[in-house]
Amino acid sequence: MSEARLVAEDVHVKIGDTPILHGASMSVHAGELLAVVGPNGAGKSTFSRAVSGLQPMEQGDVRWSGTPLGELKGRKIARLRAFVPQRAPVPAGVTVREAVELGRSPHIKAFQRPTRHDHEAVEHALERTNTLQFADRRLTTLSGGELQRVQIAVGLAQEAPVLIADEPTSHLDLGATAIVARLLRRLADDGLSVILVVHDLALAAAIADTVVVMAAGKTAATGKPADVLTPERLNDVWRVDAQLDEAGALRVNWLGR
Numbered sequence: 001m002s003e004a005r006l007v008a009e010d011v012h013v014k015i016g017d018t019p020i021l022h023g024a025s026m027s028v029h030a031g032e033l034l035a036v037v038g039p040n041g042a043g044k045s046t047f048s049r050a051v052s053g054l055q056p057m058e059q060g061d062v063r064w065s066g067t068p069l070g071e072l073k074g075r076k077i078a079r080l081r082a083f084v085p086q087r088a089p090v091p092a093g094v095t096v097r098e099a100v101e102l103g104r105s106p107h108i109k110a111f112q113r114p115t116r117h118d119h120e121a122v123e124h125a126l127e128r129t130n131t132l133q134f135a136d137r138r139l140t141t142l143s144g145g146e147l148q149r150v151q152i153a154v155g156l157a158q159e160a161p162v163l164i165a166d167e168p169t170s171h172l173d174l175g176a177t178a179i180v181a182r183l184l185r186r187l188a189d190d191g192l193s194v195i196l197v198v199h200d201l202a203l204a205a206a207i208a209d210t211v212v213v214m215a216a217g218k219t220a221a222t223g224k225p226a227d228v229l230t231p232e233r234l235n236d237v238w239r240v241d242a243q244l245d246e247a248g249a250l251r252v253n254w255l256g257r
């Protein structure tokens, strides 16, 4: 396999005096879609923010393409990973194209004009996310699904080899969820490394190469969806009677009868 673009080992995070993460690990390679799953409060967002350099760590070894996270400040880390947050701000008056142009800021020096390549990167990000059609509309006029694709476009314009998306489908209907899921899978197939924090286990099982299960601040398991999302683990971690069937669909005994 190619060299890992991200290796995070034994990450510990405290917020105030409260231990939030105590032993979380993951790695991602080129073209890999990795889903981070786990119950509410398991530490998925904190972990994705910590490896991204957005949340201080107590302890842990995080390397981006071999370089320790501590040596990657500002533009350097922004060129290695794009982070699409769960709730990105939606400033009034800003158009889709202007928002996506902001994704280029790690590449544009102060007082420098955007280059032809900067414009091309913005157009390419708009095309890949199928948002070019409303590029001149204001963010505030978009539906939830459209807005989520724009947030991914902002990340893509950054042209980082790893895209981390925290719950990009959490407020979307089934159709919009499928559009985002296919988009993320296509991006990984084209060589991007995608780390997706997600609650929907059926979705994770369908599109991810690798699933990382987090429980109570630790990574409890890592592997292929079918190997990791076993009935025993679904019961241990989520307390549900459920299983992935042979077609990869998640069957849940909702009423526990």
Ligand SMILES: Nc1ncnc2c1ncn2[C@@H]1O[C@H](COP(=O)(O)OP(=O)(O)OP(=O)(O)O)[C@@H](O)[C@H]1O
Residues within 6 Å of the ligand: 015, 018, 020, 038, 039, 040, 041, 042, 043, 044, 045, 046, 047
């Ligand atoms: N700023 C903070 N101050 C105190 N506790 C926090 C803070 N941020 C997160 N936590 C706690 O850390 C734990 C992990 O939170 P985190 O958001 O990482 O979990 P998660 O797995 O992403 O949860 P969810 O699926 O509900 O989004 C939770 O118990 C949360 O309350």
